[in-house]
Amino acid sequence: MTLAPEKKTKKPRKLSMKARYEALTRGLDWEPSYVTKEEMFPHLEYEGIKIHDWAAWEDPFRLTIDAYTKYQAEKDRRLYAVLDGFAQGQGHLNLTDAGYLNAMKLFLQGVTPLEYAAHRNFAYLARHFAGPGPRFAALCQSIDEIRHMQTEVHTLSNYNKYYSGLHNWPENHDRMWYLSVPKSFFDDALSCGPFEFLIAIGFSFEYLLTNLLFVPFMSGASFNGDLPTMTFGFSAQSDESRHMTLGLEAIKFLLEQDEDNVPIVQAWLDKWFWRAYRVTALVSQMLDYMLPRKVMSWKESFELYFEEQMLKGLFEDLAFYGITPPRHVADAVQEKDVLSHQVYWILYQFSFAAGFTTTMPTPEHQQWLSQAYPDTFDTHFKPLWDKEARNIASGGRHFTRGLPQLCQVCQIPMAFTEPGDPTTLCQRESEFEGEIYHTCSNGCQWIFEREPEKYRQAWLPVHQIYQGNCGGPSVPEVLEWYHLQDGDAGEYLGSRDHTNWLTWQGEAAAETASHENKAGA
Amino acid sequence: MTEQTTSTRDVGVVIQESESNRPVVEAIEQDNPDCSVLHTPGLIRITAPGRLVITQETVEEKLGREWETHEFQMAIVSYFGNIQEWDEDEIVIAWDH
Ligand SMILES: [Fe+2]
Numbered sequence: 001m002t003l004a005p006e007k008k009t010k011k012p013r014k015l016s017m018k019a020r021y022e023a024l025t026r027g028l029d030w031e032p033s034y035v036t037k038e039e040m041f042p043h044l045e046y047e048g049i050k051i052h053d054w055a056a057w058e059d060p061f062r063l064t065i066d067a068y069t070k071y072q073a074e075k076d077r078r079l080y081a082v083l084d085g086f087a088q089g090q091g092h093l094n095l096t097d098a099g100y101l102n103a104m105k106l107f108l109q110g111v112t113p114l115e116y117a118a119h120r121n122f123a124y125l126a127r128h129f130a131g132p133g134p135r136f137a138a139l140c141q142s143i144d145e146i147r148h149m150q151t152e153v154h155t156l157s158n159y160n161k162y163y164s165g166l167h168n169w170p171e172n173h174d175r176m177w178y179l180s181v182p183k184s185f186f187d188d189a190l191s192c193g194p195f196e197f198l199i200a201i202g203f204s205f206e207y208l209l210t211n212l213l214f215v216p217f218m219s220g221a222s223f224n225g226d227l228p229t230m231t232f233g234f235s236a237q238s239d240e241s242r243h244m245t246l247g248l249e250a251i252k253f254l255l256e257q258d259e260d261n262v263p264i265v266q267a268w269l270d271k272w273f274w275r276a277y278r279v280t281a282l283v284s285q286m287l288d289y290m291l292p293r294k295v296m297s298w299k300e301s302f303e304l305y306f307e308e309q310m311l312k313g314l315f316e317d318l319a320f321y322g323i324t325p326p327r328h329v330a331d332a333v334q335e336k337d338v339l340s341h342q343v344y345w346i347l348y349q350f351s352f353a354a355g356f357t358t359t360m361p362t363p364e365h366q367q368w369l370s371q372a373y374p375d376t377f378d379t380h381f382k383p384l385w386d387k388e389a390r391n392i393a394s395g396g397r398h399f400t401r402g403l404p405q406l407c408q409v410c411q412i413p414m415a416f417t418e419p420g421d422p423t424t425l426c427q428r429e430s431e432f433e434g435e436i437y438h439t440c441s442n443g444c445q446w447i448f449e450r451e452p453e454k455y456r457q458a459w460l461p462v463h464q465i466y467q468g469n470c471g472g473p474s475v476p477e478v479l480e481w482y483h484l485q486d487g488d489a490g491e492y493l494g495s496r497d498h499t500n501w502l503t504w505q506g507e508a509a510a511e512t513a514s515h516e517n518k519a520g521a
Numbered sequence: 522m523t524e525q526t527t528s529t530r531d532v533g534v535v536i537q538e539s540e541s542n543r544p545v546v547e548a549i550e551q552d553n554p555d556c557s558v559l560h561t562p563g564l565i566r567i568t569a570p571g572r573l574v575i576t577q578e579t580v581e582e583k584l585g586r587e588w589e590t591h592e593f594q595m596a597i598v599s600y601f602g603n604i605q606e607w608d609e610d611e612i613v614i615a616w617d618h
């Protein structure tokens with residue numbers, strides 16, 4: 001019997017993609033009979049957004065539930081095959097260096113919980129939008145996001161067997177100072193109405209900045225021998241194109257529905273660009289400082305993924321609706337030369353209280369930095385490391401023992417400089433009902449002053465420590481409350497991960513040598 | 522209903538670099554002669570002025586098997602531009618205005 005491929009004897013097509021989508025997604029909607037539409041969807045008016053025709057929402061993917069589950073199952077199947085192989089083959093020893101995992105610790109502590117938060121809120125949108133198209137797209141995204149959270153946990157649990165800093169990320173996320181940056185960002189979005197959330201996360205996060213957030217982690221993984229992370233990253237990112245589309249369709253839909261929506265959407269865009277951009281500050285230092293093998297600098301990736309694709313591409317498209325680039329975008333562009341250096345310098349000094357370790361960049365690493373940042377590194381940041389090298393030589397690796405002032409909005413320690421002037425600290429003050437609030441930048445100040453009633457309630461880790469809400473007044477008490485264990489924090493060189501790594505690499509080398517000897521005998 | 526745009530601003534797509542995606546990349550290169558390709562670790566970024574098209578026929582030819590456009594979801598990591606068309610025979614990325 002021959003199994004000749006029956007190629008191109010195409011079976012009679014069932015339904016076209018378009019017709020299937022109409023039947024299986026749009027066609028399953030119904031009109032309520034014993035409640036009004038307003039009672040069924042009660043959250044759609046209070047933000048001031050006007051929708052006249054929900055049917056005008058477009059879904060270019062024309063996704064139906066059968067196609068969705070088929071491809072998602074395949075994605076999971078491929079990922080778990082890689083994970084099994086990794087665990088069986090001691091794959092963790094193929095990393096460039098154990099220090100690489102600091103990037104993944106930050107990812108698991110800072111980003112994975114956001115996936116779960118996204119899952120929750122897209123489920124809310126899937127319930128509350130009055131059109132079947134956006135409801136179904138939101139439902140798929142909600143399921144995607146919980147898949148991301150689960151696959152990230154499963155992937156990184158392989159490292160948790162051997163390395164520090166990965167054992168208590170949910171509690172870390174809720175309690176630790178630098179993790180309040182991503183957490184408060186997403187909590188801010190979760191506490192918005194459905195349309196603002198859509199612009200905040202669906203558009204600003206998932207379309208505008210997603211490439212800056214996720215692509216660097218995935219390329220970094222690929223370049224540093226972290227096959228499992230690369231695989232989950234691509235598995236998750238393949239959903240991302242749908243999320244990007246949802247975000248882009250969302251903004252166009254709101255803008256096309258009513259002219260009155262335009263100023264509301266513009267203000268949300270102004271706000272959420274800056275909120276999300278501030279979260280990427282953590283990514284900037286990861287790219288420039290945490291990866292043993294560098295992929296591209298923050299500056300390069302900002303220029304490629306943001307300036308070129310978004311400012312030159314997207315915003316010209318949105319200009320058609322009267323939308324202008326986000327209000328504080330010029331400050332972000334100016335900051336690209338200094339951002340990663342300033343953020344890493346903070347983390348370096350405070351890593352005694354973090355779920356990862358830091359170390360001084362090696363001479364080769366500093367050379368790379370000065371090539372990547374010819375205008376700023378040698379003048380402004382190399383002197384800091386030179387001084388630190390002298391500290392280390394005399395036995396005093398620098399840790400700051402005081403607690404920093406945090407920005408009331410982004411919650412990052414206030415160590416940024418004035419736009420265009422890397423030598424002057426940027427500090428903004430606003431008064432609200434007799435109290436002074438501090439912000440780190442023009443963007444954060446503008447956001448605060450637009451909604452002071454909201455941001456005055458911020459749970460600022462430093463204030464909370466001083467108020468006695470974080471385990472006690474002393475550093476060890478706070479670290480215990482953070483659920484940090486020996487080996488999680490501090491300096492990388494000489495840390496538990498570092499010494500284990502050297503031992504394991506030595507053992508691996510000895511084993512290879514003995515195999516070779518036997519083979520030769 | 523999608524009117525052709527005259528915009529020549531770049532659009533692009535980012536694809537995971539893997540053995541199984543290689544024929545897809547080849548198909549895109551063939552169908553978009555003006556495109557440029559950038560390799561970064563694990564990723565291939567393909568950009569083209571104004572418009573980028575992925576056609577089922579070319580991908581099937583390169584792969585030597587049937588391929589439905591839905592399957593492109595397995596390869597795509599990111600894109601920029603607007604997905605103007607995604608039906609059974611082609612996917613088109615372009616700006617609207
Ligand atoms: Fe996600």
Ligand SMILES: [Fe+2]
Pocket residue numbers: 206239240243
């Ligand atoms: Fe997403």
Ligand SMILES: [Zn+2]
Pocket residue numbers: 278407408409410411412439440441444
């Ligand atoms: Zn701030």
